[in-house]
Every structure is written in C-alpha cells, then in structure tokens.
Amino acid sequence: MPTVVAADACRHARRQRLCVPIEEQGTSEIRGPVIDDTPLMQINGVGSFSDTMVTHVRNAKRCPLARKRQRRIRGLIRRGQRPWVPEMNEQAKHEAIVATGLTKWFGDGSTRTTAVNSVDFVAHFGEILFIVGPSGSGKTTLLSMISGILRPNAGTVSVNGDDIWTLNDDQLADFRLNTIGFVFQDYHLFPRLTSAENVAIPLILKHRDWKESITAAGKYLEVVGLKNRGEILPVKLSGGEQQRVAIARAIVGGPQILILDEPTASLDGDTGRMIIAFVKEKILDQNRCIVIVTHDARINEYADRIIHMEDGRITGLDKGTE
Numbered sequence: 001m002p003t004v005v006a007a008d009a010c011r012h013a014r015r016q017r018l019c020v021p022i023e024e025q026g027t028s029e030i031r032g033p034v035i036d037d038t039p040l041m042q043i044n045g046v047g048s049f050s051d052t053m054v055t056h057v058r059n060a061k062r063c064p065l066a067r068k069r070q071r072r073i074r075g076l077i078r079r080g081q082r083p084w085v086p087e088m089n090e091q092a093k094h095e096a097i098v099a100t101g102l103t104k105w106f107g108d109g110s111t112r113t114t115a116v117n118s119v120d121f122v123a124h125f126g127e128i129l130f131i132v133g134p135s136g137s138g139k140t141t142l143l144s145m146i147s148g149i150l151r152p153n154a155g156t157v158s159v160n161g162d163d164i165w166t167l168n169d170d171q172l173a174d175f176r177l178n179t180i181g182f183v184f185q186d187y188h189l190f191p192r193l194t195s196a197e198n199v200a201i202p203l204i205l206k207h208r209d210w211k212e213s214i215t216a217a218g219k220y221l222e223v224v225g226l227k228n229r230g231e232i233l234p235v236k237l238s239g240g241e242q243q244r245v246a247i248a249r250a251i252v253g254g255p256q257i258l259i260l261d262e263p264t265a266s267l268d269g270d271t272g273r274m275i276i277a278f279v280k281e282k283i284l285d286q287n288r289c290i291v292i293v294t295h296d297a298r299i300n301e302y303a304d305r306i307i308h309m310e311d312g313r314i315t316g317l318d319k320g321t322e
C-alpha cells in the first residue's frame, strides 16, 4: 500500500517534488487518502482539505513532514488512540477559489495604476459566478491573478485549498494545465496551428496520444458549432469563430475551474447564449466552478451570483437573475 497524503498537508513534499497528482501515478483507484490503512481525512481534518487533491508521496522516507506525521499516527495507534480530529468545515469543503486582499498595480511613482485594490471574494464549486463592471475596472487583471497567470502585489489566492502564489514555477504551470481552463479576451490562439490543433494543446501537454487528442478536439469543435472547421488556421476564422475555438480549448481537458474573459463579446446573442447554456448544462457540476467576466447582460440569466467591480474594487454582489 503506497503512502498517500493530502496535498495541502504536505507542501514540503510537493516543494521537493516528492508528490505528484494521483492521476499521474495511474493509481486513481485509491479512492480516499490513507496512511497505513487509516483514512487521512480523519487524521488531518484540515479545513481546506479536498479529497480530489490527493497526492502520492513517491518516497515518504525523504519527506520529513510525511515521516513525522507517520510517526505521530503510528504512536497514536500503538497507544490505542484514534488519530481523529473533527470533520472539516462543510463550507470550506465547497470553496473553489478564495481571494483575500488581492491587489495589483502597474507602473511606479506618478504613473502607478492600481488595477485591483484589496479584493476579497469566494467562488464555490457548483456555481457560475459573473464579474461585471466598466472597461478598465480590473476584471481581466483579477482573473489573471486567480488563475495563476499574473502574480499579485499583495493578497492571497487559494484554489481548492492551495495557496497558488506559494507554488514554484513548475507547480504553477501544472496548476494552470490541470486545474484551470482559461478563455482569454483576445483568444490567444496559435496562428500556425489549425483550429483542431489549438484545441488539442491541453491534451497533448498532458501527454495524450496525438491522434486521440485531435479526435477529442474535433468533438469539442462540434460542441461549439465548428464541425468541419478543424483543419482551418485561426486567421481564416471570424472573431466569433476564433472565440469558440478558444472556448473549446478551455473545456477540452475538463478543468475544475473554468475562467472565461468576455466569452460572448464577438458572438451574436443566440450563439452566445447557446454556448453559455452548454457550459452551464454540460460543464458545470458539483466539482466545477465557472467564473465569467462579461458586459453581456443577455447572458445574466445563467449567473448564480454576480460580482460588480468598479475602479479595482468590488462594489456589489447580486444573486443571478434566473
């Protein structure tokens, strides 16, 4: 039986790259975290613990924290005590993103612009959260910080219980690849790759077979209404079509957190609604969270909650209109 620990209980091991996500180990049949046959959830009870964040310590002997924890647990078991701590807080279990005091400025001295100013918010698994606000209010900057793209000047972002800005560059890259699907406001498609190749990138980066990835990409292109457009280069697509390729690329890997920056800006009302309805019906589930920045009031009906931003601050919070 391999030693399995919760990711957030073993930062040290992860920093030393002793831990890797359990899926990469091909050991996903281990359903819950265990140490020496004892369910870890009972041992750790860490507030932010999530059983989807299970990692496998390749070599527990090299990890002082894992060794210490094992010694403590074995001691408790030897003395006939149950290594039990209270269940994790129910609410914490459902928090997908927790941002606190998030701040980002650009420039220095008299040219300094504070794009995002001490923003706190929580996004939950199972919800679609919209962020709305005037141009320049800091929406894209906020999204970039919660998805591991842009380092904040102050504040923390915890995704799935992990403080993402304490991760090193490799871990951040893994996080962006495995946990986040991002649709950029200006698409960011690779001009020399076909639509299908663009969509297949996340799968290829996850070492999936090339042909299998292109086939999966074709299916997602069909989902966004671009069947038979897989062979075409982005430059030959309209803005709305490029946006749909970017959406297909963001969802092809089934990310836990899907972040869309103005996903319907170049789409007509019907196509925009159709895509957001698809995302809500087919992508959202209790283990996923979707954050959408939009100016498009036509899709407000799909929001569970709406955060309003102005001048880098959150100025209001509404329930969705559905």
Ligand SMILES: Nc1ncnc2c1ncn2[C@@H]1O[C@H](COP(=O)(O)OP(=O)(O)OP(=O)(O)O)[C@@H](O)[C@H]1O
Pocket (backbone or CB within 6 Å): 106, 107, 113, 114, 115, 133, 134, 135, 136, 137, 138, 139, 140, 141, 142, 185
């Ligand atoms: N890389 C950058 N360098 C300097 N200033 C920046 C940079 N990125 C954003 N800003 C500034 O930060 C502020 C917020 O920009 P941001 O792109 O986050 O706004 P936004 O709400 O997404 O706007 P829009 O609705 O037009 O996309 C703006 O004043 C912008 O000029």
Ligand SMILES: [Mg+2]
Pocket (backbone or CB within 6 Å): 139, 140, 141, 185, 261
């Ligand atoms: Mg923007």
